[in-house]
Amino acid sequence: MLGRRCPPVPRLCPGCLGRRCPPVPRCALGCLGRRCPQPPFVPGMPRPQVPASPPFVPGMPPPQVPASPPLAPLPQGTVGQLQDSGSVQQQLLGPVKELTWxxxxxxxxxxSPPVQFQLREPVSVSSVxxxxxxxxxHVQVKKDLFGSGELIRASDISLGGCGVTGEDSVAQLLYFQSYLQACGSQVVMTNDTLVYSFSLTYIPTAASNTSAPIxxxxxxxxxxxCHYLRFHNVSSNALQPAWIPYAATKIAQELLVFSLKLMTDDWQFERPSNVYYMGDLIHFEASVKQYNHVPLRVFVDSCLVTPYPYAASAPSYLFIQNxxxxxxxxxTGSSSRFLPRTQDFKLQFQLEAFRFQQGDTGSLYITCVLKAxxxxxxxxxEHKACSFVGxxxxxxxxxxxxxxCCDGTCGSRKARDLTSVSDSxxxxxxxxxxVFIRD
Structure with a gap:
């Protein structure tokens, strides 16, 4: 510094009780051998021994000033002999705790524990x-088209652009009816058949009574x-004679086959089991196979239930009559009814399962008279299928x-007993x- 006084360096003197001591001037190496001023005297404090500075010799390197040793923290409760500001702060604030952050x-x-889950695969349904x-x-469509419980709207489905012609709100069914050459049909001719093709189109739309576009x-x-044989007459009906010869009656009787079967809940197959529980619906399908006969329409004229395999036993219950x-x-207020007819040679109806109050054997025998x-x-x-619904x-x-006439007497003929069936x-x-009924 070429002889200029160095800036004062503050020190902490022992016995100052944490207060800063007056600055003590020091001489730098450039003081040119002159003595630095002495620090002011503090009562009770010995004067520091300042060694004399060596004389300055040109060309001689400046002396090395030893580094100050590190300050050791004072023991807890010690007053006096403070060494630096950190020690004063430690004494005032107490012991420093070890950081735990x-x-x-x-x-x-x-x-989560393993979950037994299997993705449900869609299954095909018979809804058309x-x-x-x-x-x-004639086309019949279930409103539950996909078997998921969601009912479709009649305005969202069409047969080749033609809308619904009928609707059954009880059975949740939609009906279409069209001529073979209408409703966008396409005809293809093969060697043996004529094929008329239709497209039943379903386009879902958002509900009009909600703002959600989903x-x-x-x-x-x-x-x-629809397949038709090219070399088969399908346009004319046979004439019914006023009288039927006995020989013709016996031949025709051999060609007609009546049947009454228990069906599955979807009406697609014959039910493999004849065991039901109380409250179940027993599904019946009456049909007639006509073979070489003219097209026929089948009816269920009467049905009787008994607990034994013969119709004259007691007790008995005539649930289809008149x-x-x-x-x-x-x-009884049950759900028994005829289903809407879809084919002339077939008629389906359901009976809610029951047991006889007296003479119950746990089994039922159903005997019906079918007419064609x-x-x-x-x-x-005398040729109808009626249900009491709504x-x-x-x-x-x-x-x-x-x-x-179901509330009175239908037809002019007397009611026929099941044991006296005509040979017609x-x-x-x-x-x-x-049919076994379980509780």
Whole structure:
């Protein structure tokens, strides 16, 4: 510094009780051998011994100043002999605790136990049925089209652009009816057949009564085909003679086969088991196979239930009577009814399972009288299928006006006992049983 005084360096003197001592000037190496001023005297404090500075010799390196030793902390409770500001702060604030802070760690999510889960695979459902006659096609569609419980709207489905022609709100069914050359049909001719093809198209739309633009079903296109033999007459009906020779009756009777079967809940197959529980619906399907005969329409004229395999046993319950009136739903409030007819040679109905109050054997035997008429013949009071649904009578084929007689007497003929069945080719007694009912 070429002789200039160095800036004062503050020190902490012993006995100052934490107060800063007056600055003590020092001489730098450039003081040119002059004595530095002495620090001011503090009472009770010995004067520091300042060694004399060596004389300055040109060309001689400056002396090395030894580094100050590190300051040791004072023991707890010691007053005086403070060495630096850190020691004073330690004495005033107390002992310094060891730092225990560390970086926070992310919480560990508990691992869940293994879950037994299997993805449900979609299964095919039978929700569309079609019937082809001489010049028209009849299509029946379940509102639960995909078997998922979501019902479709009639406005979202069409047959080749043609809308729904009928709807059953009880059975949740939609009906289409179209001529073979209408509703966008396409015809293909092969060597032996004519094939009419239709497209049943379902396009889901959002509900109009909500602002949510979502749908919960997928669109679908279902193909429907009607096959006809090219070398087969399908346009004319046979004439019914006023009298039927005995020989013709016996031949025709051998060609007609009546049947009454227990069906599965989806009506697709014959049920392999005849065991039911109380409250179950027993599904029956009556049919007639016509072979070389003219097209026929089958009816269930009457049905009797007994606990034994013969119709004359007691007790007994006639749940279909009066030429096709299913009275069980009216008498007991059950869900028994005829299903809407989809094919003339087939008729389906359901009976809610029950047991006899007296004489119960745990089994039921059902004996029915089936009748068949020409499909071209109109229905009448003696050829009908009526159910009591919604506090009124309704026909399975739409013949509601013929069902009004179910509360009285239908037809001019007397009621026929099941044991006296005619030998006519149009009528046959068939039985099903035993049907076991479990609690």
């Amino acid at each position: 560390k970086y926070p760690e992310m919480p560990v999510e508990p691992t 049925a079609a019937t082809c006659d001489e010049n028209m096609v 749908v919960r079903s997928s669109g679908a296109v279902i193909g429907i085909e 030429h096709g009136c299913l009275v069980d739903s009216k008498l 008429t020409a499909a071209a013949s109109p229905t009448d009071a 506090q009124k009578w309704a026909g399975a084929g739409g013949e509601d006006q013929l069902c009004s 080719m149009w009528e046959k007694e068939v039985s099903v049983g035993p």
